[in-house]
Amino acid sequence: MSILVGRGSKVLVQGITGRDGSFHAKQMKEYGTKVVAGVTPGKGGTDVGGIPVFDSVEEAVARTRADVSVIYVPAPLAQDAIYEAVDAEVPLVVCITEGLPARDMVEVASYLKGRSTRLIGPNCPGLISPGQCKVGIMPGFIHAPGRIGLVSRSGTLTYEVVWQLTRAGMGQSTCIGIGGDPIVGTRFVDTLALFEADESTDAIVLIGEIGGTDEEDAAALIEKHVTKPVVAFIAGQTAPPGKRMGHAGAIVSGGAGTAQEKMARFERAGVPVAKVPSEIPGLIAAALRKKRPARLKLVSRAKAAGSKKKTTVSRAAKAKTAKSKARPKAKARPKAKARPTGKTRPKRAGRR
Amino acid sequence: MNLHEYQGKEIFRAAGIAVPPGEVAKTADEAVAIAGRLGYPAVVKAQVLIGGRGKAGGVKVVKTPEEMAREAGRILGMDVRGHTVHKVLITPSAEIAQEFYAGVVLDRKTETPLLMVSPAGGIDIEEVAHSTPDKILRLHLDSRGLPDYRAREAARFLDPRWDVQKQLARVLVRLARVYRDRDCSLAEINPLVVTKKGEVWALDAKVVIDDNALDRHPDLAELRDLGAEDPGEVEARERGLSYVRLDGTIGCVVNGAGLAMATMDLIQYHGGKPANFLDIGGSSNPDKVTAAMNILTRDSRVRAVLFNIFGGITRCDDVARGLLTALDRIGTKTPIVIRLTGTNEKEARDLLSARGMTALSDMDEAVRAVIVRAAEAA
Numbered sequence: 001m002s003i004l005v006g007r008g009s010k011v012l013v014q015g016i017t018g019r020d021g022s023f024h025a026k027q028m029k030e031y032g033t034k035v036v037a038g039v040t041p042g043k044g045g046t047d048v049g050g051i052p053v054f055d056s057v058e059e060a061v062a063r064t065r066a067d068v069s070v071i072y073v074p075a076p077l078a079q080d081a082i083y084e085a086v087d088a089e090v091p092l093v094v095c096i097t098e099g100l101p102a103r104d105m106v107e108v109a110s111y112l113k114g115r116s117t118r119l120i121g122p123n124c125p126g127l128i129s130p131g132q133c134k135v136g137i138m139p140g141f142i143h144a145p146g147r148i149g150l151v152s153r154s155g156t157l158t159y160e161v162v163w164q165l166t167r168a169g170m171g172q173s174t175c176i177g178i179g180g181d182p183i184v185g186t187r188f189v190d191t192l193a194l195f196e197a198d199e200s201t202d203a204i205v206l207i208g209e210i211g212g213t214d215e216e217d218a219a220a221l222i223e224k225h226v227t228k229p230v231v232a233f234i235a236g237q238t239a240p241p242g243k244r245m246g247h248a249g250a251i252v253s254g255g256a257g258t259a260q261e262k263m264a265r266f267e268r269a270g271v272p273v274a275k276v277p278s279e280i281p282g283l284i285a286a287a288l289r290k291k292r293p294a295r296l297k298l299v300s301r302a303k304a305a306g307s308k309k310k311t312t313v314s315r316a317a318k319a320k321t322a323k324s325k326a327r328p329k330a331k332a333r334p335k336a337k338a339r340p341t342g343k344t345r346p347k348r349a350g351r352r
Numbered sequence: 353m354n355l356h357e358y359q360g361k362e363i364f365r366a367a368g369i370a371v372p373p374g375e376v377a378k379t380a381d382e383a384v385a386i387a388g389r390l391g392y393p394a395v396v397k398a399q400v401l402i403g404g405r406g407k408a409g410g411v412k413v414v415k416t417p418e419e420m421a422r423e424a425g426r427i428l429g430m431d432v433r434g435h436t437v438h439k440v441l442i443t444p445s446a447e448i449a450q451e452f453y454a455g456v457v458l459d460r461k462t463e464t465p466l467l468m469v470s471p472a473g474g475i476d477i478e479e480v481a482h483s484t485p486d487k488i489l490r491l492h493l494d495s496r497g498l499p500d501y502r503a504r505e506a507a508r509f510l511d512p513r514w515d516v517q518k519q520l521a522r523v524l525v526r527l528a529r530v531y532r533d534r535d536c537s538l539a540e541i542n543p544l545v546v547t548k549k550g551e552v553w554a555l556d557a558k559v560v561i562d563d564n565a566l567d568r569h570p571d572l573a574e575l576r577d578l579g580a581e582d583p584g585e586v587e588a589r590e591r592g593l594s595y596v597r598l599d600g601t602i603g604c605v606v607n608g609a610g611l612a613m614a615t616m617d618l619i620q621y622h623g624g625k626p627a628n629f630l631d632i633g634g635s636s637n638p639d640k641v642t643a644a645m646n647i648l649t650r651d652s653r654v655r656a657v658l659f660n661i662f663g664g665i666t667r668c669d670d671v672a673r674g675l676l677t678a679l680d681r682i683g684t685k686t687p688i689v690i691r692l693t694g695t696n697e698k699e700a701r702d703l704l705s706a707r708g709m710t711a712l713s714d715m716d717e718a719v720r721a722v723i724v725r726a727a728e729a730a
Contacts, residue, residue, distance in 0.1 A: 102565070154608065155609075213460070214460075236617070243629075244596075248563070250613070
């Protein structure tokens, strides 16, 4: 199990005949992803490494039943590519393309309201459920299947953290890069809700950066609705105000969006904040040690009996089982706001 | 891309927003000649791509040609928070009765443009938001832009007189249109004034264009003032690198923006000071690596350089080749610490060790090493 993409996902590649599209289509296929189709207008009927190419997303979906589309087209064409996938009712659209004008995304965000498609990105590395399905540009080999969920606004920093987790023996359920732009299709709060509902995820790593208030929103959501341990890291503590740090969305403006504010907000929510990336695996291990005894006892009595650790059922764990019984099945797009849970879990003790 | 006030005013004027006459001078003599045409009292305003010029003494009202020569001469060449003034805008002084604020920004939370107006004009809107938040009216804009009736609502918030409201509403509708049509990240008038005669004028203009949209606005792309920007940042942009100059002594070359920020933070965490943010992107093009080394080694404050490369799609051996080519071309003596991990790491190590260089694989270890090298070089 995993979130958003898994073994059964059928992926189509928009812009498959381009340099990036063809390279990554082959890489994804090599990883084991079911890449069923490509789309490049005017190139229908050809193929890329054995992947059939169609003239339109609609045709590709009709012929192959693709349920994920990944977009590698150049920035000036990306808005249209997103619209095409949304209108073909592809449930999950992942836009890798960097450099979309903000106005294009304002229009996309407005168009997506009330529609069933979930967009990830733009300006993102994509997402991967290790061992099952890779949709994007991340190197597959650094990942390992496991039970840590990871969500990040960055690309290579994500790889860095994933690699440290993997080497520490902590595999991942799903790793999602949500993108570095000011407006993205899927935010931290959306993915936290999905990880919280996912039976195959035990703990969550959140990698934020300067700019905007998505991290603050995430902290507020975690306080109220997330029972699984979360560890955060925020990049850009040394970034000067008013300067854009590579990502279009990474800018401290009007004194707002600083790393310090975001870190303080997470700590107030009881979320341990790693000072440096290499602290993350240790913090995750510590958080899991705190949670695990109760979990084991409740989930699997036999395993808990074999465990040497003391098992105590915390109030949080009790609340969690009560809740998980009552919780309806996750919807296609569970919006954090719409979650029906009214219970607040007891706050975890702060790290210091 | 930030525009100068005079450039922003040109855009406003073209959109039908009332802007006072004004011309740009590069010397005191030019300033005196312009004021002779426009009349006294006149205002000299420093044109720099950073806020805070008023507090720095970069804006002055003058009454005579002698005063103009003196003040323009003083302001030209002065420093405003690290930016040298190369141009001044000369404009007639207005008889101001009231000062308002009007601005459109992107609200990331609602994913829409946001119009903000305030009767407390002439000061930083962040300050107003902090001290008297009820003095700001916020209107989120949808695909219709700003309909007239909402513009009138905003105008009523600013002034009770219908004559003035009509003019204000017209300005706000046009400001919202400029924001959208010109792909702005910010379109701000502060102050938006009512004169003693009851006329509405945009006395200042702060316009920031979305860098990602410059391709579809070639006329705006031409407005870039290379002389007013950091030369390193200009060169980096031309070479397809993302570079921001900082105050420290340790240069860094990193692939990826997030990792580049985390590298800067880690340098500070271990007691060093980063000299820059530099993202070479996913490419391992030797030309990019050479350009990066050129920018960093030309910066005399840089005592040591750290390469931090996480090989994913970027192959470590390509970056190593780029670095060796760069070193052959520019032959720097600046100490270099290399951290490589990921795709083709071993090939990269072999290439480097053939030239007597070693690469570390741990990020913390590399950062500690470069801090030591920088201290030795100091």
